Amino acid sequence: MNATFLFVVIVLLAAMGYWLGRARALAVAGGKGRVLHSLPSQHGALVALWAAVPAVIALLAWTLLVPEGQRAVNPWLRVALVVATAGAGLWLALQRVRARQRARNHVEAVIRLLLLLASAVAILTTVGIVLSLLFESLRFFALVPPHEFLLGLDWAPQTAIRADQIGQSGSFGAVPVFVGTLLIAFIAMAVATPVGLMAAIWMAEYAGERVRATVKPVLEILAGVPTVVYGFFAALTVASIVRRAGESIGLEVASESALAAGLVMGIMILPFVASISDDVIRAVPVSLRHGSMALGATHSETVRRVIVPAALPGIVGGVLLGVSRAIGETMIVVMAAGLSANLTANPFAAVTTVTVQIVGLLTGDQEFDSAKTLSAFALGLVLFFVTLALNVLALQIVRRYREAYD
Amino acid sequence: MATSATSTRARVAATLKRRHRSEFLFRAFGLAAIALSLLALATLFIDIVWRARTAFVQTTITLEVFLDESIIDPEGKRDPAELRRSDTQTPIRAALRERFPEVTNQGQRRELYALLSGSAPFLLASRLVREPELIGQRIKVDLLASDDVDMLMKGHISRDLPPEQRQINDRQIGWVDAMVAAGEVRQPFNAGFFTRGDSRDPTTAGVLGAIVGSALTLLVTLALSFPLAIAAAVYLEEFAPDNRWTYLIEININNLAAVPSIVFGLLGLAVFLNFFGLPRSAPLVGGMVLSLMTLPVIIIAARAAIAAVPPSIREAAMGVGASPVQVVFHHVVPLALPGILTGTIIGMARALGETAPLLMIGMVAFIVDTPKGFTDAASVLPVQIFLWADSPERAFVERTAAATLVLLGFLVVMNATAVYLRRRFEVRY
Numbered sequence: 009m010n011a012t013f014l015f016v017v018i019v020l021l022a023a024m025g026y027w028l029g030r031a032r033a034l035a036v037a038g039g040k041g042r043v044l045h046s047l048p049s050q051h052g053a054l055v056a057l058w059a060a061v062p063a064v065i066a067l068l069a070w071t072l073l074v075p076e077g078q079r080a081v082n083p084w085l086r087v088a089l090v091v092a093t094a095g096a097g098l099w100l101a102l103q104r105v106r107a108r109q110r111a112r113n114h115v116e117a118v119i120r121l122l123l124l125l126a127s128a129v130a131i132l133t134t135v136g137i138v139l140s141l142l143f144e145s146l147r148f149f150a151l152v153p154p155h156e157f158l159l160g161l162d163w164a165p166q167t168a169i170r171a172d173q174i175g176q177s178g179s180f181g182a183v184p185v186f187v188g189t190l191l192i193a194f195i196a197m198a199v200a201t202p203v204g205l206m207a208a209i210w211m212a213e214y215a216g217e218r219v220r221a222t223v224k225p226v227l228e229i230l231a232g233v234p235t236v237v238y239g240f241f242a243a244l245t246v247a248s249i250v251r252r253a254g255e256s257i258g259l260e261v262a263s264e265s266a267l268a269a270g271l272v273m274g275i276m277i278l279p280f281v282a283s284i285s286d287d288v289i290r291a292v293p294v295s296l297r298h299g300s301m302a303l304g305a306t307h308s309e310t311v312r313r314v315i316v317p318a319a320l321p322g323i324v325g326g327v328l329l330g331v332s333r334a335i336g337e338t339m340i341v342v343m344a345a346g347l348s349a350n351l352t353a354n355p356f357a358a359v360t361t362v363t364v365q366i367v368g369l370l371t372g373d374q375e376f377d378s379a380k381t382l383s384a385f386a387l388g389l390v391l392f393f394v395t396l397a398l399n400v401l402a403l404q405i406v407r408r409y410r411e412a413y414d
Numbered sequence: 415m416a417t418s419a420t421s422t423r424a425r426v427a428a429t430l431k432r433r434h435r436s437e438f439l440f441r442a443f444g445l446a447a448i449a450l451s452l453l454a455l456a457t458l459f460i461d462i463v464w465r466a467r468t469a470f471v472q473t474t475i476t477l478e479v480f481l482d483e484s485i486i487d488p489e490g491k492r493d494p495a496e497l498r499r500s501d502t503q504t505p506i507r508a509a510l511r512e513r514f515p516e517v518t519n520q521g522q523r524r525e526l527y528a529l530l531s532g533s534a535p536f537l538l539a540s541r542l543v544r545e546p547e548l549i550g551q552r553i554k555v556d557l558l559a560s561d562d563v564d565m566l567m568k569g570h571i572s573r574d575l576p577p578e579q580r581q582i583n584d585r586q587i588g589w590v591d592a593m594v595a596a597g598e599v600r601q602p603f604n605a606g607f608f609t610r611g612d613s614r615d616p617t618t619a620g621v622l623g624a625i626v627g628s629a630l631t632l633l634v635t636l637a638l639s640f641p642l643a644i645a646a647a648v649y650l651e652e653f654a655p656d657n658r659w660t661y662l663i664e665i666n667i668n669n670l671a672a673v674p675s676i677v678f679g680l681l682g683l684a685v686f687l688n689f690f691g692l693p694r695s696a697p698l699v700g701g702m703v704l705s706l707m708t709l710p711v712i713i714i715a716a717r718a719a720i721a722a723v724p725p726s727i728r729e730a731a732m733g734v735g736a737s738p739v740q741v742v743f744h745h746v747v748p749l750a751l752p753g754i755l756t757g758t759i760i761g762m763a764r765a766l767g768e769t770a771p772l773l774m775i776g777m778v779a780f781i782v783d784t785p786k787g788f789t790d791a792a793s794v795l796p797v798q799i800f801l802w803a804d805s806p807e808r809a810f811v812e813r814t815a816a817a818t819l820v821l822l823g824f825l826v827v828m829n830a831t832a833v834y835l836r837r838r839f840e841v842r843y
Contacts, residue, residue, distance in 0.1 A: 116739040120653055126645030127654070130666040130713075133706050137677060140684035203447045210444025223448060230455050232825065234767025236796040237462070237818050240803045244811065245461050275454045282451070304426075306433055308440035329672065336674025338770035339796075343803060363676050367773055370683065388680045392673065399672045 014067060014090050021094040022060040025101065029055030032105045046112035054111040057118055058101035063094035141392055144385035151379040152180045157386060159183065163349035163360075165369060165380045180383050182390075184349035188266070188359030192341060193334035195270025195355055196277055200334075201327055203274075204281030211282070212289040213311055224286070231279040239343030242272035247344055254356055262346070262358035269344040270355065273337055277330045284329070288322025289315060321409035328402035332395045338363040362387045462815050462822075468568040469816035472604035472617065474556040475530060475563070475593060479509040481542070483550040492546045500542065503535040506557065514589060525586055531558035531617040556600065561616045561809035563590055567601065570808060581808075607816065611782050612798065616809035619802070621817050623784045627697060627777075627792030628766060628824075630785060634701020635765050639708050640758055644747065646709070647716035647754075652742050671710035678707050679774025687775060694776035695791040703771050708761035715757020719750040752839030759832040763825050769796040795821045 030052030037044050044051075067090050105111075149157070160181015207227070211220050247268040254261035261267075292315050300310040316323070346358030347368055369384035483490065486500045510526050511517065517526050534557040541555075542548060562582040565571045571580050573587065593599045611623030646667075654660040682703035686692045692699050723746050731741040747754075772778070777797050785792035793801070795817060802814040 112737060116737060119739050120649075123645045123649035123653060126642045127649045127663050127713075129642055129646065129706075129709065130663055130670055133670055133681070133709075134666050136685055137673070137681045140681055140689075141677075144684055203450055206444045206447035207451055210441070210448055214441055214444055215448075223452075226455065227451055230451065232763070232767075232829065233458065234769070234796055234821060234825070236767070236769045236799050236803075237458070237822070240799060240814055240818060241458050241461060243803060244465075245457075275451075275458075278451055278454075306437045308437045309433070311440070332672060333674075336676065338674070338676045339800065342770075342773075343800065363674070363770070366676055366680070367770070370680075371773055371776075371778055385680060385684070388677055392677050395672065395674055395677075396669065399669060403668075 011067070011071070014087065017087075017091065018060055018063045018067070018094055021063070021091075021098060022056040025059035025098045026052040026056040028098070028102055029053070029105060032102055033111075036105055036107050043107045045108050045110055046115075050115050051105050051109070051111040053115045055098060055101040055105070057115065059094045059098035061118075062097045063090050066090055066093040137392060141385055141389040144382055145389045148379060148382035148386045151382065156180060157182050157383075161351060163365075165365070165383055178379060180379065182362075182387065184351040185360055185362055185365055185387070186390075187351055187353070188345070188349065189335055189361040189363075191353060191355065191359055192266050192270045192273065192345060192361055193331055195267060196273035196334040197327065197331055199271055199274025200277040200281050200330055204278045204330075205285050205323065207278070208282045208285035208289060209311055209316075212286050213307065213315070224283075227279045227282060230275065231283070233276075235276065235337060235339040236343070238272050238276050239339040239341075242268050242340055242344035246272050250356075259356055261356040264344060264346040264358040265356050266345065266359045267355040269341050272344065273334055273340050276337070276340065277333055280333065281326050281330045284326030285319070285323050288319040288326070291322070292318045321405050325402040325406035328398050328405070332398035332402070335398075336363065336391060336395050338367060342367050362391050366391075462818050465812055466815035466819045467812075468570070469607065469812035470604050471568075471601040472606065473559040473564040473567045474600050474602060475559050476554055476556050476598045476600065477506065477509040477513060478552060479505050479538075479555050479557075480552045481505055481549050482508075486542065486549055487546075492549070494543045497543045497546065498539055500539050501535075502538040502542070506530065506535055506538065513593075522585065525583065526589065529560055529563050529586060529589060531560045531615060533613070533615050533618040534558045537618070556602070558617045559599070561807060562586075564617060565808050566590060567594075567599065568812070570812070607813070611784050612780060612793065612801070613782060614780070616805070616807050616813060619810070619813055621795065621798060621820055623781060624793050624795045624798035624817070625820070626784050627781075628794040630697035630788055630792060631700040631704065631772075631794055632762055632766060634698055634788060635704040635708060636758070636762060638702065638705035639712055639761065642705075643709055643712035643716055643758070644754060646713050647720055648742055648747065650713075651717050651720040652738070652746065667710045667713055670706075671714065674770075675707060675768055676770040676774065678703050679771030681706070682771060682775045693789050693791075695779050695781070695793075696789045697785060697792050697794075698788040699775050700772050700777050700792075700794065701788075703775060704765040704768060707768065707771065708765045711761040711764065712754070712757050715760070716750070716754045719753025719757065720746060722753065723749045749841070752835050752841075756832045756836045759828050759835070763828040763832075766794075766824060766828070767796055767821065769800055772797055773800075795824070 026049075030048045032055075033044060033046075033048040033051035037048070041048070067086075070086050070089060157180050160179065161183050162179045162181045163184045164179050166178055211223060215223065243264075247263060247265065250265055250268045250271070251261045251263060254265075254267075296314050296318060297310055300314040301307070305313065341361045341364050345364055346360050347364060348358065349360045349365075350357055352359065366384045366387050369381055369387075481502075482505055485504050486502060487497060489496075507527055510530070511523065514526060517523055537558060538555060559567070562571065563586075566573075566582055566587065567590070571582060577583050590599065606618060607620045609622055610618055610620030613619040646663075650660065650663065654663075682699060686699045686702055687694060692702075727745050727749065728741050731745045732738075736744065772794060777793055778801065779791060779793070780801070781791050781793050783790075799814055799817050799821065802810045802817060
C-alpha cells in the first residue's frame with residue numbers, strides 16, 4: 009500500500025464522484041436542463057473535488073503528523089483513513105446537489121486558487137534558493153569566519169578527509185576566485201561589448217531590410233548554442249590557438265589560459281548584447297535622426313552623438329546583463345579554465361572562477377558537514393546576490409534614465 | 415555677413431574629407447563586427463563538423479575465427495547467460511596468431527593482441543547469444559579494432575611522429591598495413607555509436623544512454639512546467655488583481671529568468687536531494703530542476719501569447735453567458751496555444767542544452783546502462799559531451815564532436831518546429 013497506489017484510489021474515487029454528481033444533477037433537473045443554476049458537468053466536478061481534496065489533505069496530514077515508527081503498526085489504517093475521507097466527502101457532496109446550488113461558482117473558485125498557487129511557484133523557487141543557500145552558508149561560516157572567506161588571499165579548499173592525515177587543513181580565502189571570475193568576465197565583455205554594439209549599430213542603421221532579416225536570426229543561433237559546446241570549442245580549439253599565438257610572440261601561455269575561456273565566453277554573450285542594443289537603437293525616434301541629419305551631421309556623427317547617447321541607458325543595461333551572464337556562466341570555464349586559484353591579472357595565466365569551484369567542490373565526494381563542500385554554497389550565495397544585484401541595477405538604469413520621447 | 419558665411423563654408427569644406435573618412439571607417443567597423451560574429455559562428459560549426467566527420471565510421475579487422483565449442487561452451491548447454499560470459503578471447507587471439515604466424519615472441523604477441531579493441535570479445539560473445547548455431551564453426555568475423563588502430567586509420571595519429579610519441583609502434587603499423595593490403599581492414603558505418611551506452615573504451619562508447627536520459631529528463635520537465643506555466647500565465651494575464659502580491663510574483667519570474675543555471679543546481683542538491691531525499695543522478699530530479707529553470711521562459715512566452723488574444727473574443731464569450739473561467743479555458747487559451755507551444759519548445763530546447771545544474775545533482779556519474787525509468791541513474795547528452803571532452807583518450811575527441819552534432823541536430827529540429835508552429839498557426843487579429 010504505497011502512496012502512489014493510494015493516489016490512484018483517490019483519483020478513481022474522484023472520477024466516480026464526477027460521474028455520480030453529473031448523473032444526480034441530471035436527475036434533479038428531470039430532463040429540463042435550464043432549471044439548474046450550473047451545468048451538470050460542473051456539479052460533477054464539485055462532487056469530485058469534495059471526494060479528492062479532503063482525502064489528499066488527510067493523506068498529507070498522515071504523512072506529516074504520524075511518526076515514522078507508528079506507521080508500520082497498521083498500514084491499513086492509512087488506507088482506511090483515506091478511503092473513508094474520500095467516501096464521506098463524496099457522499100456529503102452528492103446529498104447537496106440541488107437545482108439552485110451554485111456549483112459553478114464553487115468549482116471556479118477552486119480553479120482560480122489553483123492558478124494563483126501555480127504562479128506562486130516562482131516565489132517558492134526564489135525562497136527555496138535563498139533559504140538553501142543561506143542555510144548551508146551559515147553552516148560554512150560557523151567553520152570559517154566570513155571575513156576570512158571574503159578577504160582572504162589563499163584558496164585551497166582541500167581538507168583532510170581523515171583526522172590522521174597530515175597537513176591540508178584547507179584555507180578558504182576566496183579573493184583569488186573572485187579576481188579570476190572578474191578577469192574572465194572582463195575579457196568576455198571586452199569582446200562582446202564593442203563587437204556586439206557595432207554589430208547592432210550596423211544592423212539597425214546601415215543594413216538593408218533583407219540583409220538584416222538574414223543576419224539577425226543567424227546571430228541569434230550563437231545565443232542558442234549550448235554552453236557545453238562552447239566549452240568543448242574553447243578547451244580544444246581556441247585554447248591551442250591562443251597558446252600557439254602567444255608562444256609565437258614569445259609569451260608563456262598556460263594551456264588553460266583565462267584568455268581562451270574569456271574569448272569564447274565573449275562570443276557567447278555577443279548576440280545577447282547585440283540583440284538588446286539593436287532593440288534600443290531602433291526605439292530611438294526617427295525625428296532625432298532627421299533633426300541631426302538636417303543640421304548637416306553625417307550618418308556616423310548622428311549615430312555617435314545623438315542615437316547612442318539617447319540609447320545609452322538601454323545599452324548599459326544590456327551590458328550589465330551580459331556581465332551577470334559572464335559571471336554565472338559555468339560550462340565554458342569548467343572545461344576551459346583552471347582549477348587552481350592564482351591571484352593574477354595576467355590573461356595568459358590559468359585562473360579559476362566561482363562556478364568552476366562550485367562544480368569542482370560538489371562533483372567529488374559528498375560529505376555535507378565538511379567545510380570543503382559547504383564552501384560551494386557560500387560561493388553560490390555570493391554568485392546569486394551579485395548576479396541579482398546586477399540584474400536589478402540593469403533594470404533600474406533602463407527604467408530611470410530612459411528618455412521619454414513624444 | 416558674407417565673410418562669416420564663407421568662413422563657415424570654408425571650415426566645413428576643410429573638415430569634410432576627414433568627416434567622410436571617419437564615416438567610412440565607422441561603417442567599416444560595423445561591417446567588421448558583423449563579419450567577426452559570423453566568422454565565429456562559422457568557425458565553431460566547421461570545427462565541430464570537421465572533428466566529428468570520422469566518428470561515423472569505425473575501423474574493423476576481419477579475422478577467421480574458429481569458434482571452438484570446447485572453449486566457448488564446454489558443457490554444450492547454449493545457456494544465454496553463460497554464453498554472454500563465455501571465453502571468446504582465446505579463439506580471437508588464436509585467430510590473430512594464425513593470421514601472423516611469424517609472431518612468436520611473447521611481448522610482440524601482446525602488441526598484436528592490442529590491435530583489437532578490448533571490447534571485441536564481449537561483442538562476439540553477445541553475437542553468439544543471438545546466433546548460437548555459429549559455435550563450433552570457423553567463420554569470418556568483423557572485429558572492432560582498438561582505438562589506436564582506429565585513430566591511425568583515420569589519420570589522427572601521424573605516421574611521421576617519432577615512435578615514442580605515438581601510442582602505436584612501427585611493428586603494429588606494419589601489421590595493420592599488411593591487413594589493409596589484404597583487404598581485411600574495413601571502415602563500416604559506426605552504428606554502435608547510436609545503439610550503445612557510455613563506455614570507458616572509446617571504440618564502444620555510444621550516445622543511446624544519454625539520448626534516453628535526455629528524453630526522460632525532458633519528459634519530466636515538460637510534464638511539470640507546461641501546465642504550471644499555462645496556469646501561472648493565465649492567472650497573471652486574466653485574473654491577477656493589480657496589487658503588491660502580483661507585482662512580487664512578476665518580479666520573481668523576471669529575476670528567475672536571469673539567475674545563473676548553476677544556482678538552480680545548488681537548489682536541487684540542497685532541497686530535492688538532501689532535504690527530500692530523492693535519488694541522485696535520476697531523470698526525475700534533473701527534470702524537476704530544469705522545470706524550475708524553464709518555467710519563467712514559458713510563462714513569459716505564454717503571457718505574451720495570451721495578451722495577444724484580442725479583447726473582442728473575451729467580450730463575445732462573456733456576452734453569450736460564459737463565466738470568466740470558461741472564457742479563458744474555452745476561448746483564450748486555445749487561441750493562444752500556438753504561441754504557448756512555441757515558447758514551450760524553445761524552453762525545452764534550452765533545457766536540453768543545459769549542463770551545469772545537472773552536474774550538481776550527480777547526473778555526471780559514469781553510467782553504462784540505458785536508463786529504464788525516471789528514478790534510474792542516468793546521464794544526458796550535454797553531460798555526456800562534457801564527460802567525453804574530459805577523457806584523455808584521443809579517440810574520444812571525434813566522439814565528443816559527434817555527440818555535439820547529435821545534440822545540435824535535436825536543437826535544430828526543435829527550433830525549426832517552433833518556427834513552423836509560429837508560421838503555420840499564427841493569427842493576426
